[in-house]
Amino acid sequence: MFAISLGGSAELRPLEPWRAEEFLAHMDRGREHVGRHVGLPDIVPDLDSARAWLRTYADKAAADTGRLYGIWEDGLLVGGVLFRVFDAASGTCEAGCWLEPAAVGRGLVTRATRVIIDWAFRERGMHRVEWHVSSENLPSINVAKRLGMSRDGVLREDSLYRGVRQDTEIWSVLAHEWPGGQAD
Template identity: 50%
Template sequence: MFNRGLGDDAELRPLEPWQAAEFAAYTDRVRDALKPWIPWAYTVTDVTSARAFLQGYADRQAADTGRIFGLYVSGILQGGLVYRAFDAAQGVCEIGVWLAPEARGRGLVTRAGQVLIDWALDVRGMTRVEWLCDPRNEASIAAARRLGFTYEGTHRKAFHVDGEHRDVQVWAIVT
């Protein structure tokens, strides 16, 4: 286990299946803020589903195809980051983020996102780091810009959330 300090009493920590109750409680607390953008906000509804979701990422970490991290402020889970996709052989990964409304505006996603970008590029040798977001998610677009991602285009009707097919913007950092 590791914790990576981010300043401002914030830490980036791995999220693991044994933390399912904490993750389920967090999701319940911020569900309405996540639902417009995050598909798992609909499916993580209790400790059992939270454990299954986190176990999926534990399995992906073991296979070197993804990882999940919690973003903690003053010891309280306030958000998270994932390598939603991680393909070391191709040198391509995707980062995803989410944050509780009360923790926004403090640069936490920028600092934590930079940690994931730096590790992917500098330690793992990735040549492409992607950031995908709904074109209506202005906060996500602003974070992508702050982190140095370049907008590459929009995939129309690329994912399904809450009965609606949604567009997704593709942003990337390439080396």
């Protein structure tokens, strides 16, 4: 399979169902940290659920409705980026991310997300990439800012997460705003 360098010993690769054990071990290392703002750790508590979640994204990739990539550093899976939603017909998609604590603060998510957004605009001709984030998740908001996204608004108390209502910020970047992106 392909691997895209993210600098140093980090690379971006497809995260596929056959990597379920590796994915679960990664999630176990970062479960508490990732789970502060993202529901992924709750969805994949064991090997069967990890395999099923990865299979969901393999199916989405086959249907052209989503994509999933892992971030490896020194050969160890430390995080991921994805297109949770990918609607080629409308030209809109939603990117997202997660990262275990040992890999935080080195720009891995920003670089990996830049790669997939660039692909969406240049190769797929997408018009808009969105970033949905809890208003409490400052590191993820900072990624949106570093990517040149604009804050479109806040969905007040729209999401019930672990029994608490939270606000969701919507950030986006349009193709004509992206360096070297497609123009309509």
